[in-house]
Amino acid sequence: MRGGLAILNRIIRVNVRTYEIVEKKASEEEVRIGGRHFIAHLLSSEVPPTCEPLGRHNKLVVSMGLFADTGVSTAGQLSIGGKSPLTGGVKESNSGGYAGRRIARLGIKAIIFEDLPDKEETRVLVVSKKGIELVDMPQLRFKPVSETFDLLRSKFGENKGLICIGPAGEMKMHGAGVACASDDKIQVRYAGRGGLGAVMGSKGVKAIVVDDYGALPAKHHDAALLRETSKKIAAALKEDPKSKNRKLYGTLDIMDMANSIGILPTRNFSKGSFEPAKEWTGPKFVETVSQRGGVGASGKPCAPGCTIQCSNVFPYADGTRIVASIQYESIALLGSNLEIPNLDDIGELNNLCNEVGVDTIETGAALGIAMEAGVCSFGDAEGAKQMIREIGRGTPLGRILGNGAAFAGQAFGIRRVPAAKGQAMPGYDPRALKGNGVTYVTSNMGADHTSGNCFETARTNNPLGRENQVYNSRQIQVRAAILDTIGLCLFIRPAFVRYPKLLTDLFRAALGWDMEFAEVRKLGERILDIERMFNERAGVSEKFKPLPEYMREEPLPPNNTVFDITEEEMQAIWDVPVNYEVF
Numbered sequence: 001m002r003g004g005l006a007i008l009n010r011i012i013r014v015n016v017r018t019y020e021i022v023e024k025k026a027s028e029e030e031v032r033i034g035g036r037h038f039i040a041h042l043l044s045s046e047v048p049p050t051c052e053p054l055g056r057h058n059k060l061v062v063s064m065g066l067f068a069d070t071g072v073s074t075a076g077q078l079s080i081g082g083k084s085p086l087t088g089g090v091k092e093s094n095s096g097g098y099a100g101r102r103i104a105r106l107g108i109k110a111i112i113f114e115d116l117p118d119k120e121e122t123r124v125l126v127v128s129k130k131g132i133e134l135v136d137m138p139q140l141r142f143k144p145v146s147e148t149f150d151l152l153r154s155k156f157g158e159n160k161g162l163i164c165i166g167p168a169g170e171m172k173m174h175g176a177g178v179a180c181a182s183d184d185k186i187q188v189r190y191a192g193r194g195g196l197g198a199v200m201g202s203k204g205v206k207a208i209v210v211d212d213y214g215a216l217p218a219k220h221h222d223a224a225l226l227r228e229t230s231k232k233i234a235a236a237l238k239e240d241p242k243s244k245n246r247k248l249y250g251t252l253d254i255m256d257m258a259n260s261i262g263i264l265p266t267r268n269f270s271k272g273s274f275e276p277a278k279e280w281t282g283p284k285f286v287e288t289v290s291q292r293g294g295v296g297a298s299g300k301p302c303a304p305g306c307t308i309q310c311s312n313v314f315p316y317a318d319g320t321r322i323v324a325s326i327q328y329e330s331i332a333l334l335g336s337n338l339e340i341p342n343l344d345d346i347g348e349l350n351n352l353c354n355e356v357g358v359d360t361i362e363t364g365a366a367l368g369i370a371m372e373a374g375v376c377s378f379g380d381a382e383g384a385k386q387m388i389r390e391i392g393r394g395t396p397l398g399r400i401l402g403n404g405a406a407f408a409g410q411a412f413g414i415r416r417v418p419a420a421k422g423q424a425m426p427g428y429d430p431r432a433l434k435g436n437g438v439t440y441v442t443s444n445m446g447a448d449h450t451s452g453n454c455f456e457t458a459r460t461n462n463p464l465g466r467e468n469q470v471y472n473s474r475q476i477q478v479r480a481a482i483l484d485t486i487g488l489c490l491f492i493r494p495a496f497v498r499y500p501k502l503l504t505d506l507f508r509a510a511l512g513w514d515m516e517f518a519e520v521r522k523l524g525e526r527i528l529d530i531e532r533m534f535n536e537r538a539g540v541s542e543k544f545k546p547l548p549e550y551m552r553e554e555p556l557p558p559n560n561t562v563f564d565i566t567e568e569e570m571q572a573i574w575d576v577p578v579n580y581e582v583f
Helices: 037-046 099-105 146-154 193-204 223-239 241-260 276-277 282-292 330-332 343-356 359-373 383-392 398-400 405-412 432-440 468-485 488-499 501-511 517-538 565-577
Strands: 010-015 022-023 060-064 078-083 088-094 108-114 123-128 131-136 161-164 179-181 188-191 206-213 297-300 310-315 322-323
Touching: 010 131, 022 131, 037 060, 037 078, 037 088, 037 108, 037 468, 037 517, 060 099, 060 193, 078 099, 078 188, 078 193, 088 179, 088 193, 088 517, 099 108, 099 161, 099 179, 099 206, 108 123, 108 565, 146 161, 146 179, 146 188, 146 206, 146 343, 179 193, 193 359, 223 241, 223 488, 223 501, 241 276, 241 282, 241 297, 241 330, 241 488, 282 297, 282 310, 297 330, 310 517, 322 343, 330 359, 343 359, 343 383, 359 398, 359 405, 383 398, 398 405, 432 468, 432 565, 468 488, 468 565, 488 501, 501 517
Parallel strands: 010 108, 123 206
Antiparallel strands: 010 022, 060 078, 060 108, 078 088, 088 188, 123 131, 161 179, 161 206, 179 188, 297 310, 310 322
């Protein structure tokens, strides 16, 4: 790696106890890291690995990727991180929305929240070209997410970047996420995984408002090459069949395959397929949205400048909004996992999670456990909605469910708990997609598909077999770490898979870094190593956190397979060679 140009070089530290806000320029080392890499670096250098996730020694980090201030498709994504209340290890969760691009336009690489407030307070961090301040806003206390955004717009004006937590985060529930708004007042995106909403709540911060008015455009090393490369990436995505499907169908483009190959979580991960899911496929969803009209829409961007546009607005029959956006993971965990067949009910459950401020994956898994315990019956949509409302109210039942699947399993005495490293599994049962089982166990993020989703290998590598699963997971985990660091969506990967030179051209054009493709892959490998060292010191290595025993013992219909990759094979993943030739 040669050359260098510091663009995102402002680091903001906010002490939530003293109200002191300190800004410094990024060091030479910090200039070269961003997003997930910055979070891993900060945790490993400043946060005691054994500290309490909701204590004063943990830090909440909002970090921008290396290309956040460019016009590259999906570059508006931001990363939020800290020590996870669910896994006890390093956590990075990213989100679309409109705040990330504005933070980058202000030249900010990271915002770091430190310490704990002396008393319970509800505060908003306001970031603008004029300055940065913590503002007391007690009127926001325990307000749902949509009302919070409305009140923030009323006070600070339209077209501001908005980030907030819901009441679950304020009550420090471990299943809480961080919401990011869009300017259209319709889309809500989430950095949902890992309980980072609870960490934000522990800091007494309800919201962040970003005003980039007056900010000057960034200067890049080679603006002409950056424009040319950005156009080539957009063109590559437009000609890619997967990207075309995502624009039409969103993430529901995988529903039919997931159901047919038997990986769709059903009835608290006791089955792998669900008959009503045949009505949830991408084409059927688009047909329904089109028939209903009104505000319903497909092909919506979750961040400015995105050419993939996999988001949607799901309407009622009268054309009014149920939720925006509804995605595969939410439908899998709140639908088939609870045996709820009606998509309108699932959309309402999704919207309730958004309002309360909890991750749909973690919450759907917790609700499945509660249904198995008899709190209500599988298929009882109204009972499921009531349980989410209880989370928002902070009742005893709500607190059990709001603290996630593993906690709910302990509270109800349920053995079938679909979690790894304390975090609920997403919509891919590892007994039928064994590469994802490897990822769930070995990933530094716990059971998180975005850290290494092997679903893409299911057509070329038998998902039920043992062959190549550890190898595939290793390669995809490296790739995910790279994308989370440069601040681009995982769905942009087809452009780099087909044209790897586009990635190295981006480094050269935006930052002036002359990197070979193998160096980029080694960057991902290095990030995983930093995270792994933190987790090992925190005591949450895969050596001590195996996959649940029932997944090794209970065959999963319809394929009747168990997860049979050995602990020894998975623990050796760090010795698997990284392929430096392919993305």
